[in-house]
Amino acid sequence: MAKADFKRGIWEALDEELARDEDVIFFGEDVAHAGGVFQATAGLAERHGPERVFDTPISELALSSAAFGSGATGLRPIIEIMFADFIALAMDSLINQSAKYWYLSNEQKSIPLTVRATVGGGGQFGAIHSQIPIPWLQGIPGLKVVAPATPFDAKAMLKASIRDDNPVVFFEHKRLYPVKGELGGPDDVVPLGSATVVREGSDLTVITAMKGVQDSLQAAEGLAERGIDVEIVDLRSFRPIDAETIAASAEKTGRVLVVEEGPRTGGWAGEVLAVVTEEALGYLDDAWRLTMPDLPLPYSPPLEKAFLPGADAITDAILTRAGIRAPA
Amino acid sequence: MSDLETPGLVDTPAPTSEDRELYLDLYRQMLLIRRFEEKVHDLFLRGQVYGSTHLCIGMEAVGVGVISALGDGDRVACTYRGHGHVLALGSSPVGLMAELMGRSIGTCGARAGSMNVVDLEHRLIGCFGIVGGSLAAATGAGLSLKRTGDVAVAFFGDGTANQAYFHECINFAKVLSLPVVYVCENNQYGEFTPTDDVTPGGILARPQAIGVPSERVDGQDVWATRAAGQRAVERARAGDGPVFIEAFTYRYSDHGRGDPVKYRPDGEMERWRLRDPIVLARARLADELGVAEDELDRVASAVESELERVTNEALESPHPEPDPRATEYAA
Numbered sequence: 111m112a113k114a115d116f117k118r119g120i121w122e123a124l125d126e127e128l129a130r131d132e133d134v135i136f137f138g139e140d141v142a143h144a145g146g147v148f149q150a151t152a153g154l155a156e157r158h159g160p161e162r163v164f165d166t167p168i169s170e171l172a173l174s175s176a177a178f179g180s181g182a183t184g185l186r187p188i189i190e191i192m193f194a195d196f197i198a199l200a201m202d203s204l205i206n207q208s209a210k211y212w213y214l215s216n217e218q219k220s221i222p223l224t225v226r227a228t229v230g231g232g233g234q235f236g237a238i239h240s241q242i243p244i245p246w247l248q249g250i251p252g253l254k255v256v257a258p259a260t261p262f263d264a265k266a267m268l269k270a271s272i273r274d275d276n277p278v279v280f281f282e283h284k285r286l287y288p289v290k291g292e293l294g295g296p297d298d299v300v301p302l303g304s305a306t307v308v309r310e311g312s313d314l315t316v317i318t319a320m321k322g323v324q325d326s327l328q329a330a331e332g333l334a335e336r337g338i339d340v341e342i343v344d345l346r347s348f349r350p351i352d353a354e355t356i357a358a359s360a361e362k363t364g365r366v367l368v369v370e371e372g373p374r375t376g377g378w379a380g381e382v383l384a385v386v387t388e389e390a391l392g393y394l395d396d397a398w399r400l401t402m403p404d405l406p407l408p409y410s411p412p413l414e415k416a417f418l419p420g421a422d423a424i425t426d427a428i429l430t431r432a433g434i435r436a437p438a
Numbered sequence: 439m440s441d442l443e444t445p446g447l448v449d450t451p452a453p454t455s456e457d458r459e460l461y462l463d464l465y466r467q468m469l470l471i472r473r474f475e476e477k478v479h480d481l482f483l484r485g486q487v488y489g490s491t492h493l494c495i496g497m498e499a500v501g502v503g504v505i506s507a508l509g510d511g512d513r514v515a516c517t518y519r520g521h522g523h524v525l526a527l528g529s530s531p532v533g534l535m536a537e538l539m540g541r542s543i544g545t546c547g548a549r550a551g552s553m554n555v556v557d558l559e560h561r562l563i564g565c566f567g568i569v570g571g572s573l574a575a576a577t578g579a580g581l582s583l584k585r586t587g588d589v590a591v592a593f594f595g596d597g598t599a600n601q602a603y604f605h606e607c608i609n610f611a612k613v614l615s616l617p618v619v620y621v622c623e624n625n626q627y628g629e630f631t632p633t634d635d636v637t638p639g640g641i642l643a644r645p646q647a648i649g650v651p652s653e654r655v656d657g658q659d660v661w662a663t664r665a666a667g668q669r670a671v672e673r674a675r676a677g678d679g680p681v682f683i684e685a686f687t688y689r690y691s692d693h694g695r696g697d698p699v700k701y702r703p704d705g706e707m708e709r710w711r712l713r714d715p716i717v718l719a720r721a722r723l724a725d726e727l728g729v730a731e732d733e734l735d736r737v738a739s740a741v742e743s744e745l746e747r748v749t750n751e752a753l754e755s756p757h758p759e760p761d762p763r764a765t766e767y768a769a
Contacts, residue, residue: 135581164614171602172577172610179578179590182563183513187581202603203574207566212768215556215564216547220768251766275768350767 116258117287119265120150120226124188126296127272128158131186134272135162138173138190138226147192148228148287174200174225178208181221181277188272193239194227194281197246208277209252220252223278224271229257230283230321230371231418237406242320242371244348244378247279254302255348257281259323261291263300263346270299278302283320305352307359311341314428315359317382318369319345326369328421333428340428348378356382357389366397367428369419374401400427458727462737464506464660465719468498469741471522472716474531477749478521478538479691486753487538491552492519496690499715500623501593502526503663504683507671511588513561515575518553519623519689520565523593529560531744535752542758543751563590570594570603573620577607580616580680589674591619597628599641608680612648615679619670620645622682623657625689630701645682657685658713661722687715 128134142165145152155163166173170191177187191197212220231240247255254276258264271278308323309330316326323344330340343359360366366386368379379399386397402417429435475493482491501523516523524534537544538552545557553567563575576592583590598604611618622641626633645652651673655666663685670681688710723729
C-alpha cells in the first residue's frame, strides 16, 4: 500500500469514483479551476471534464438544492461545502428534501448525494470557520453522518459515501489533512456505520473521532507509562451509530470517556453515552465526557488551545477522574 | 397589480381547429382538478382529510397549460398547493385522493400527505412543503436533464420571490445554463399578505435583472399558459439556460387551514371570477372551436362520475398499518 497524506486520500477517492461511474459529478465553490481552498481537489476538473467537475457561485443553498434535484433524477452528486459552518445555509434542501425523500416517497427513490465539508478548530479560523456541526445533523433520519480519522479511512470512507444510495455528510478535519498513512486501493471501502477499535486496552475506553483519535492515542502512550491501559474506539460514523462496538468496549473495560471537539450540551458525546448506558449499564463503573465549553470557539491561539480537548486535556481528564491527579 | 389590466401581458394566440381535441382535454383536466379540490375541501370539513390542505381552485389553467407543453422526459416539481399539477401529470386521482385521506393505497402509501407527494413514474419529482423547495428540485434536475435534452419545470407561488431558494437557484441555473423553466403562479397573496406589499419592484424584474428570459402571461387562460409553456420549454431545451414565466392568477380558496380570509378588497374576487379559467375555456371551446354545449356538458358529467368513483375507491381503502420493517435508508 502506498503511503500518502489524508488530503491525498480524499483526492484519490474523488478521482477513482469519478472514473468509475459516469453519473458521479462534483461541484462547489472554487473546487475546479482553483483546486479547492485547501488544494484537495486540484486537477480533477482537467481529468474528468468541465461537465462533471465544476465551480459554482458562493451559494450554499443552491449547492444543496442542485445536489438534491440531480440526485433525485439519476445523478450521484458530490458537493463541497468549503467550511462545514456554512452548512447552516444549505440545511433546508439537505434536511427537508434529501434526507426525507426515501421514506416520504414510499421508497420510490433515495438521494445518493455526498456533502464534503471541512471541520475543526486549531487553525485560528475563529468561531464560524471551525465548528464540527455533527449535532445539527445527527438527529435527522435518512441522513448518514461520518468523519474519518486516518488517511486510509479518508479514502475508503469517502468512496463508500459516494457509492452509498443515501445522502451522506462527510466531514474532513482540517488538522488531519497533512497526516501521513497508508492508503487503500480502488476497491477498499469501509462500510458506513461501523466504529473501529484503534487501540486495545483493559482499564478504560476512550470513544472519540477525527483528530480526537490521534490525541487519544498520544494520551494513551503517556498513561500506559503510568500503568493505565486505555482502549480507543474511533466512532467514525455518527448516524447510523455502531452501538455494538461501543457496547462491547464499554462492557470490556467498564469505564468510558467520550471525547468530543464541540460544545457540551446536545453534542454527539451525549448520544454515545446514551448508547453506553442503555446497552452496558450493568458493566459500568464510570462514564463521562470531555468536550469544549458551551461557548463559541474563540480566535486567539491561547484561548483556542484552552478550549480544544487535546492530548493533555484527555490525560488530565482521566487522571483526575481516577483520583490520581487533583482537579485543575 | 391586482387585476389583468397589466402592461406586459402577452397576447393569447387564436386557437386552430386542430386544437379541438387537445383543448377539450385540457378543459376536462381543469374540471377534474376543480371538482377534485372541492371534494377535498368537503372531505376535509368531514374529517376525512387531515392536517392542512392547500387548494388551487381558480388557478387550474397554469399547471394544466404548462404541463401540456411538456415531453415524456421532462420533469416537474411543485408546491404544497400541488394537487392540480399532480393530476395534470397523469398521476392516479385515486392514489392522490387516498394519499390525502391517509389511506394505504395513497401515491406514497400515505407517508407523505398533501404537501409532499412524489410520483417519479409520472414525471413528478415532488411537491414541497417549504416555500421555494420546488426550485431546488427543478434546478438540480436541470443538471441531470442537460445530459438528455430534457427540461425541468418548477412551479411556485409569488411569495417564493423573497426566498433564498428563488435567488440562489435561478442564479445557479443561469450561471450553469441549465434547462429549467421557472413558473411563478402569482395568485396575488402570499398566505394572507398582498404580494405587492412585500415584493418591491415586482417579481418579473428579478429574473430579468440577471438576464433570464422572462414573460408575464394571463394565468386564467389555458391557451395562454400552454403557449407560454411551449415557448419556454423550447427555449430551455435549446440549451440557452433557464426561462421564467410569471402567470397572473387568483386563488379563490383561503390559503389553508386557519386562514381568516379578511384580506381581500370588496369586489376583487368577483372580478376574478369573471375570468374563471374553466368558464373561459368553455366559452372559447364553444365560440372559437364550435364545440356544442351538450358535448361540453358530457365532459363535465363524465368528470363528475369519475370523481365519484375516485372518492369511493379512496374511502373504501384501509388506513395503513404501522410498518415495523420501515427503514430510514435505502439498502
